[in-house]
Amino acid sequence: MTRHPAPDGVNTTVTTTRTDLAELAAALQSWLRTADDDPSVTVEDLTRSESSGMSSVTVLFTAVRGRDRSEQVLRLAPEPSALPVFPGYDLHRQAAVTGALADAGLVPVPRVRRVEESPEPLGRPFLVMDRADGTAPPDNPPYVFGGPFVDATPTERDRMQRASVALLAGVHATPPPDALRADGAAGTGLARLVDDTAGYYAWTVSEGGVRVPILEDGLRRLRDELPAQASPDVLAWGDARIGNILYRDFAPTAALDWEGAALAPPEYDAAWFVFFHRMYQDMAESFGKPGLPGFLRAADVLEQYRTDSGRTLHDMPYFLMLSAVRMGIIFARIKARSVHFGDTPAPTDPDEYVLHHRMLRTILDDRYEWEI
Template sequence: MREHSEVPVPRVRWVESSPDILGQPFLVMDRLTGSVPVDNPPYVFGGWLGELDPARRRELQDASVDVLAGIHAIADPASKFPSLAADAGLRRHFENERRYYEWSHRDDGVRIPVLEDAFSWIAEHWPAAPSADVLCWGDARIGNILYAGTRPVGVLDWESAWLAPRELDLGWFIFFHSMFQDIAEVFEVPGLPEMLRRDDVVARYERTAGVQVQDLDFYLTYAALRHGTVMARIHRRRMHFGEVEAPEDPNEYVLHHQMLRRLIDGTYSWK
């Protein structure tokens, strides 16, 4: 990323491929200093981001969307990131998600209806002509950015990088904040309803990237499905360690199952 873009990432100093020292290969990179919108509790419940005035939050939002555009602007990513090229594309990404879901339930056969309905919905609503593959960050959200004030100074967490349509990142970026905002409203907390609204993010992205966003409803629902498979696995892991009980309704393995159901039904409102 440092070689091919202006996206701020830590400088990697050394890579050690031998497991002899720490038991596995590792890398050493520069330490960056900044503030992060936290996940636990979600940043919509309070903290430094909420203390900024609305104009400053909009600066942060626009700068964050510009990070996405900068990542996606890297030309010919297959040649620059050959390790990603062998397993690229939206179809392969979806197949991997389905395999992950099946793997996570292989021992007890528990099925989660809302996730299985979402897998079916995605297959039935596949884009007729997906946009061209770009380098996608994979975990594109403000919680993975270090900020100095409103300026991004470190873009982190690249283990989910993929070559796929740009909307894969945009869907995740918009979905994640909307999910957090929904949680805030359940707890009767104001949250940050003016931030990262769908239309605002798309308008800024299209202006910065010079492209038109396609099939976003598909990618937003896919983002909710992807996060649902993760949340279900986390819940089941907590059950394994005796932290929680199995829910009576298997859909409740998914934190945002009501949101996902409304997305499938076409009744979710993007405020």
């Protein structure tokens, strides 16, 4: 997909790895020959994915076995020296979730072929999966600044929105794999999420980050205002957003990125789905761009989700605040890594480590209008 230019003032330089692709291709080819017990296997067209995430490194390649050409994806665990975004990266857990989704058949996902836990072949653990066809709305620069999703007709965007919310309902209707059931007793997902969020923030500070006052304000509110009751836990995506969905003709072809999957209330994913677009929409408007103001409106998403899933979601302002705080911690970590690699200077105000710190402040001050 052709990338649209970023507006002046938007930094799109994000270094996540120093991986040498030529060396990686040679090492991957050697590993495939051993794993397949086939010395004729070759690796061709190995390139870094344009939509490679902030946590892992995603590489596209073609595995050639005689006349058979198989387009595949390599996902590498983060380099320990590159300030990983998250403290852990459980490849078997990701594969288990993807397998459960594939078995249920409610959500299109690519097939995971192999998981390699040893760092010896490629320097880090990794998994290999089939490559799905389609295009994901980009994050860098965000899709709201221009491109095919902005240029789409209202009918096309409505079809995309309806199919995406239905996909989310399908995730939540999928029986969780045993790898998630081991997390804890049913019904405790929200408390675990808040504890995990606080623990994640503490880890980022201890591992080369800085203390961010606005995030600490948010964590206090999350603890103090924890709902007395939460919806029953479901298989939650953990990163439910259209940027993790591939589309063809505005219909989903694959759902990606399951490293954050957990047992959690469905509100967790629904709030993330709404929050992420609103964050990007606010960003577009701050740069004088129209963005997509009528797309993924909270009220529309929640009503359609109720229709598709049969569930009514509760306490959404709390879960939207949780999304804003949790994403703030992720952004603070990404900013710290950007400073580490020399992509950007360190902010003088620690709150500015959070890309959406102005939005987050209005949320914490109860001044943000979600239109629920």
